Amino acid sequence: MERATGLLLVLGTLVAGYLTYEHFTGNATLACSATGVVDCASVTTSKYSYLVGIPVALLGLGWFLASLALWAVSRARLGWAARNPVQLLWTGAGLAFVLYLVWVELVPLGKICSWCTVVHVTVLAIFLLRLAGQVLVDDE
Numbered sequence: 001m002e003r004a005t006g007l008l009l010v011l012g013t014l015v016a017g018y019l020t021y022e023h024f025t026g027n028a029t030l031a032c033s034a035t036g037v038v039d040c041a042s043v044t045t046s047k048y049s050y051l052v053g054i055p056v057a058l059l060g061l062g063w064f065l066a067s068l069a070l071w072a073v074s075r076a077r078l079g080w081a082a083r084n085p086v087q088l089l090w091t092g093a094g095l096a097f098v099l100y101l102v103w104v105e106l107v108p109l110g111k112i113c114s115w116c117t118v119v120h121v122t123v124l125a126i127f128l129l130r131l132a133g134q135v136l137v138d139d140e
Helices: 002-024 040-044 056-078 085-109 114-136
Strands: none
Touching: 002 040, 002 056, 002 085, 002 114, 040 085, 040 114, 056 085
16 A cells, blocks of 8 residues: 555656646647547646646645645554554645545546646546545554
């Protein structure tokens, strides 16, 4: 469970880093469809791509970096990461924001970003692993 969490955190960091790079370079090398329902450029340049003036991609990168740090410190100091309730709350907050972003893609924009979907699924999987850790890991 912990190895899977670590791998997902690295994957999410890489994809969020890529989206952040693309944001600041004007999507110069964005590898995604630009027509039809799957249209990353429309999603990543929409008015919803900012929250209080901060690019959502940068917020995602920050979330993944903080998650990686929290996971690593928890494992190193406590010897366990799965039962850390702070991680569950943190990933729950991330999942809540992801659900909002999915709604934005589907309802106001009517477009889907495939790279964003990778991030969304990754956050959901991390949350489910954290939740399972709270329930399934025995106290030692």
